[in-house]
Amino acid sequence: VSASTGPGVLEIIGELTVQTAGERKAAVMSLLEASDGLDIVLDGVTELDTAGLQLLLLAQREAAQLGRPLRLLGANPVVTDILAIAQLSAVLGVHASGPAPIAPEEATR
Amino acid sequence: MSFEDEMRDALATFLVEGRELLEDMERALLGLEIEEDPTETVNAVFRAAHTMKGSSGLFGLDHMVRFTHVVESVLDRLRTGEIGVTSDLIGALLPCRDHLGVLMDSIADGRLEETPEQAERATGLLATLNPYLQGNPEPAVTAAGSGPARTGSDRASDARPASGDRAGPPGRRNLHLSLRFGPECLRDGMDPLSFIRYLSTLGEVVDVTTVTELIPDAAQMDPECCYLAFEVTLSSEAPIAAIEGVFEFVREDGAIRILDPDSSSMDDYVDLIESFGELSGRIEEILLRTGAIQVDALESARDARQGRAAAGAGASATTAVGAVGRQAGPPQLESPTAAAAGEPRAAAETKVREARSIRIDAPRLDRLIDVVGELVIAGASAGLMAAHNRDEALTVALGELMRLVEEVRDSALQLRMVPIGSTFSRFQRVVRDVSADLGKDVVLVISGGDTEVDKALVEQIGDPLMHLVRNSMDHGIESAPLRAERGKSARGTLRLNAFHDSGSIVIEVSDDGGGIDSERVLAKAIERGLVEPGASLSEQEVNGLVFEPGFSTADAVSDLSGRGVGMDVVKRNVTALRGTIDVESRFGEGCTMRIRLPLTLAIIDGFLVAVGGAAFVVPLDRVIECVELPADSHLRGCMDLRGEVLPFIRLRSLFAITGERPRRENVVVVEYAGMKIGLVVDTLMGEFQTVIKPLGVLFGHVNGIGGSTILGNGDVALIIDVPMLVRHHGDRNAANQLVTTTKE
Numbered sequence: 001v002s003a004s005t006g007p008g009v010l011e012i013i014g015e016l017t018v019q020t021a022g023e024r025k026a027a028v029m030s031l032l033e034a035s036d037g038l039d040i041v042l043d044g045v046t047e048l049d050t051a052g053l054q055l056l057l058l059a060q061r062e063a064a065q066l067g068r069p070l071r072l073l074g075a076n077p078v079v080t081d082i083l084a085i086a087q088l089s090a091v092l093g094v095h096a097s098g099p100a101p102i103a104p105e106e107a108t109r
Numbered sequence: 110m111s112f113e114d115e116m117r118d119a120l121a122t123f124l125v126e127g128r129e130l131l132e133d134m135e136r137a138l139l140g141l142e143i144e145e146d147p148t149e150t151v152n153a154v155f156r157a158a159h160t161m162k163g164s165s166g167l168f169g170l171d172h173m174v175r176f177t178h179v180v181e182s183v184l185d186r187l188r189t190g191e192i193g194v195t196s197d198l199i200g201a202l203l204p205c206r207d208h209l210g211v212l213m214d215s216i217a218d219g220r221l222e223e224t225p226e227q228a229e230r231a232t233g234l235l236a237t238l239n240p241y242l243q244g245n246p247e248p249a250v251t252a253a254g255s256g257p258a259r260t261g262s263d264r265a266s267d268a269r270p271a272s273g274d275r276a277g278p279p280g281r282r283n284l285h286l287s288l289r290f291g292p293e294c295l296r297d298g299m300d301p302l303s304f305i306r307y308l309s310t311l312g313e314v315v316d317v318t319t320v321t322e323l324i325p326d327a328a329q330m331d332p333e334c335c336y337l338a339f340e341v342t343l344s345s346e347a348p349i350a351a352i353e354g355v356f357e358f359v360r361e362d363g364a365i366r367i368l369d370p371d372s373s374s375m376d377d378y379v380d381l382i383e384s385f386g387e388l389s390g391r392i393e394e395i396l397l398r399t400g401a402i403q404v405d406a407l408e409s410a411r412d413a414r415q416g417r418a419a420a421g422a423g424a425s426a427t428t429a430v431g432a433v434g435r436q437a438g439p440p441q442l443e444s445p446t447a448a449a450a451g452e453p454r455a456a457a458e459t460k461v462r463e464a465r466s467i468r469i470d471a472p473r474l475d476r477l478i479d480v481v482g483e484l485v486i487a488g489a490s491a492g493l494m495a496a497h498n499r500d501e502a503l504t505v506a507l508g509e510l511m512r513l514v515e516e517v518r519d520s521a522l523q524l525r526m527v528p529i530g531s532t533f534s535r536f537q538r539v540v541r542d543v544s545a546d547l548g549k550d551v552v553l554v555i556s557g558g559d560t561e562v563d564k565a566l567v568e569q570i571g572d573p574l575m576h577l578v579r580n581s582m583d584h585g586i587e588s589a590p591l592r593a594e595r596g597k598s599a600r601g602t603l604r605l606n607a608f609h610d611s612g613s614i615v616i617e618v619s620d621d622g623g624g625i626d627s628e629r630v631l632a633k634a635i636e637r638g639l640v641e642p643g644a645s646l647s648e649q650e651v652n653g654l655v656f657e658p659g660f661s662t663a664d665a666v667s668d669l670s671g672r673g674v675g676m677d678v679v680k681r682n683v684t685a686l687r688g689t690i691d692v693e694s695r696f697g698e699g700c701t702m703r704i705r706l707p708l709t710l711a712i713i714d715g716f717l718v719a720v721g722g723a724a725f726v727v728p729l730d731r732v733i734e735c736v737e738l739p740a741d742s743h744l745r746g747c748m749d750l751r752g753e754v755l756p757f758i759r760l761r762s763l764f765a766i767t768g769e770r771p772r773r774e775n776v777v778v779v780e781y782a783g784m785k786i787g788l789v790v791d792t793l794m795g796e797f798q799t800v801i802k803p804l805g806v807l808f809g810h811v812n813g814i815g816g817s818t819i820l821g822n823g824d825v826a827l828i829i830d831v832p833m834l835v836r837h838h839g840d841r842n843a844a845n846q847l848v849t850t851t852k853e
Binding site: 018021022024025029049050051053054055057058061062082085086087088091 | 321
């Protein structure tokens, strides 16, 4: 898994597919439990499949259940393409990356 | 990797696997007649056809789907026992298999549509299957090749009888696709999103709703399992069958439902909604939102269903559910784990097959063997140094190391070895077809099928063998009346046999036919000027003449011998593989063609010798013994070996090596194909494991050298090509003999 660039931020570099889903899930879940909120940075994702998509959906649902904000950052074409096919862009909002503060109402939606 | 690349790769895999399936199918079909209990074989043929149909549907190869579908229907009837195994049925199915092979070949050439000739051929072939189909032939039979026919399973068309009557292709309409893939689909490399993306080639994907509610809690969620379901609205003109075809591969594991507003009944929609159990509300909402169904129609269908149930007339509804369920997978799916538990057999079988073998690029294997070869050399070199330094502990350790290296070497070489049986069994079909053509009754007996040989050799020996087999059947085995006259059974026997013999593999093609008429062969040879009249040749030599170019003693030229491939081509092919061929014939009783080929020549155990300053390696499996050269034999070309005359060759003069001859010389006695000769060398240096490096093209014409190798100390040693030397020696003797005979 990629380097974590500080508490509450997970930067995913490389594939987010069935090949890597196991370790990615562990990373996402442990960070989500350990911090008050989580930013998942998707800029470096090179491939995304159903397993990856499913993992993002799980993370979003878990975060909501724990009452912690979760944001997906980095609108990269690989990610937006998959979201367009699954027509999930509205459900899994991906924001341009940047140091913008977490807006609680958005994150806990 | 882009989607197009993925599809291209997948198509290549499809072709490879498809050809294997066709081979399986042929083997199984040929086995059907002789097996006592053909149930398992019938199933194997059916599965092969079914998988072919499924995978060709995945690539939109409609003509293949159409064709295979009919074949599959016949096989299905065979499987259920509605029809029995007959020779005629197999005779009808085999050409269908061949046609599929032709289709695969043209797909490999990039033609994804069928040509008019192929369509015509398909129609003709399917007509021969007609008698084996149900009393009322399916539309697919008559419509094949003339436009899109229904290709869905016949059960599906039974469930929707109205659709069969519809003329022409359906118009553009909004289909509802409910795609719930099997939980294992991701692990199996099937990405649902790729399928959805692919759907856009069949029409317009109007709406996709991803159902995420089936994902379990984080703790139970297996990240490699697929929990997502997709409800897709597709606007398309494509027939249902084409769309079903896309999902052929995954339908067994998952629940794929395709609902067509033209032909699906309201009940089908209700079934779909109910199949989601707790989530039925969600699905209902999706269906209503996308306009797939209307509220009032849904209500009335529900009312009707309740009414039927209340009236105790639920039988028909149950049947309908059953039909859809069989077609589209398990209708009830309470939790993802429930589906995982009931993994269908087909998937399990695929896995078993995958576990049994893996595919490797040949160059990778060659690279491995090359490196192992270097390892052997490096190990030998280290061993030499340890011995030189008299370091015993190191010598012992290296001994163990070398033992392991040898084991690695053997396993690496083993990777290239395949049993020759699969090549042999291809000839069952050839013998069957050729005997039908010739009107002869011939049975093929195979033995030694598990003899292993280098894969590259197996691939190249097929053509020569094919010719020998055809030749034996055409010219060797007599017609039934003649056999009766000679007191033989009416049924001719052809044998294929293989065995290992001193570093070679021997392949025999024998028949119990007429054998070679040596007198006629000799007469013909004299007539052609191949042999001087009056020359005395042994029977062996006379029979060997049949391998000369342009030699044929056949009285009648049949369509088999008119192919322009003579026995000389067989001999040339075998020689190109560094092999030899000879013939053993008993006139009136039969004939055996014997091909002798090297097993593999990547690495050999060699015997290192030195002449002057040069080192040579003699393949150890050719070496019989080593003796000292008797002092009195300097002037002769032969010596006395325990009362036997042993001709010898001086490597010093053969390779024009200069330098003083030592006082004592040694003879390495080698044997090839029953002939012994001695090689005179200066010193014997002992056994040596060696990797053959081929000589460059420049040295391709050098006789007597089979390759080179690098010694532990970095020197180059040449590898002696014993067969070549022995043959060369024999030829020279024969030439001498001929000359002397003609002089007389």
